[in-house]
Amino acid sequence: MATLACVTSALETIRARNGSINAFTAVLEQRALRKAGTAAGPLAGVPFAVKNLFDVEGLPTLAGSKINRDLPPASRDATLVERLEAAGAVLVGTLNMDEYAYGFTTENTHYGPTRNPHDPERVAGGSSGGSAAAVAAGMVPLTLASDTNGSIRVPASLCGVWGLKPTFGRLSRAGSFPFVASLDHLGPIAANVDLLAAAYDAMQGSDPQDPVCRAGPVEPVSALRGIGGLRIARAVGYFEENAEASVAQAVHRAAERLGAMRTVEIPEAAHGRAAAFVITASESGQLHLQNLRKQPQNFEPLIVDRLRAGALIPAAWYLQAQRLRRWYYRKVMQLFETVDVILAPATPRPAHKIGQETISLRGRELPARPSLGLLTQPISCIGLPVICAPVGKVDGLPVGMQVIAAPWREDLCFRVARELENQPA
């Protein structure tokens, strides 16, 4: 009965709040009530929702687009949805996003913008804006999202919730609509670290349906506590230059609460970001080339020319970007010989207004939509695990901090995240 009550309560909250936030694109009331009756396991009765690029049986996988409405409905759920439900969680709906995940603001022309629960005039971040806003608004405590260049971490930062982008290859991507196969990650967003960890533990494991997914042991994190012995440092250089001073100060204060006085410079971060930018443009443009030829009028107006431009990128640029990842990865791994965890701001600034075309950053005027990923792209470019942790407010709006570790060391990210949760700003 408690399980059913949790799900019923979530459905009522969604009915009451979604109209003003626009996080959900579908609410699966009948399915949720049916499954709630039999849910059992470590996540029993936890209502959750998924970015609408996850396959959900019986629904077309929209990926934020109008074009995909005409696809046949998915014949089964995505692997991660199946795993969460096997642990007792109950799927209650699907969530808004930037079309084909190409954006950082969830200003979706087809389905409307998702609004930031902390200020409905402002963006929720993206591309997983629905996933972060649904948690921040208290509609569900747990959502699934994707992160290619920052699409978990940017909205988690702007909405003040917890997000995990695991190591590239850690969680199965089977049954999700791709954006950039070389860079796509899936992961959870949650209201607290307990739930983030429990969901992550439930979703780990190899999957032959995703060739990228590692065939390694499950490495649970739910019981981990304490940061004793960890070498934690704060990233400066690129990561301070591309964040407003007030955001950098919030990260500095969080680092001090952890006793992390050391600073480091992540080498060649700008090159890493540039490589991610080129790979993203090229792979996404090629992925959608057929539809760009046949029905360009049905694309999101905010991205159609970015996709077209990506489809025309010279092969030499793309291959240089792919090879540079290895060069950059080796340099960053040398840094991890002297440090276990690196802290860095997740977004350059707090959420800006919906419809705003540019943002001001330390005297520079930058295009708003692509620039929100300045601080996240250098990290996902080489697949490092990151938790985005809320670290307080700037001008009344939340900002987040990236807690970054070496590949396959999500355990370290979780130990630091728990410490941060226990010592709030």
Added chain:
Amino acid sequence: MRKTIDGDYVLAAARIAQLPLSAGDAASVTAQLQRVEEIAQPMLEVALEPNHETGLVWRP
């Protein structure tokens, strides 16, 4: 900084890719691609070793 992308490149590449572009589209796409080039240019000038392989996952 050397820039190579212009309207002629976009029109030629679009023709090869069989991507129809109106004149207005071509101007906007050119601007987008020039922005990619601006961000990419320093990265494109990094000298890499032969053992810096591509990052693509290929597991037959």
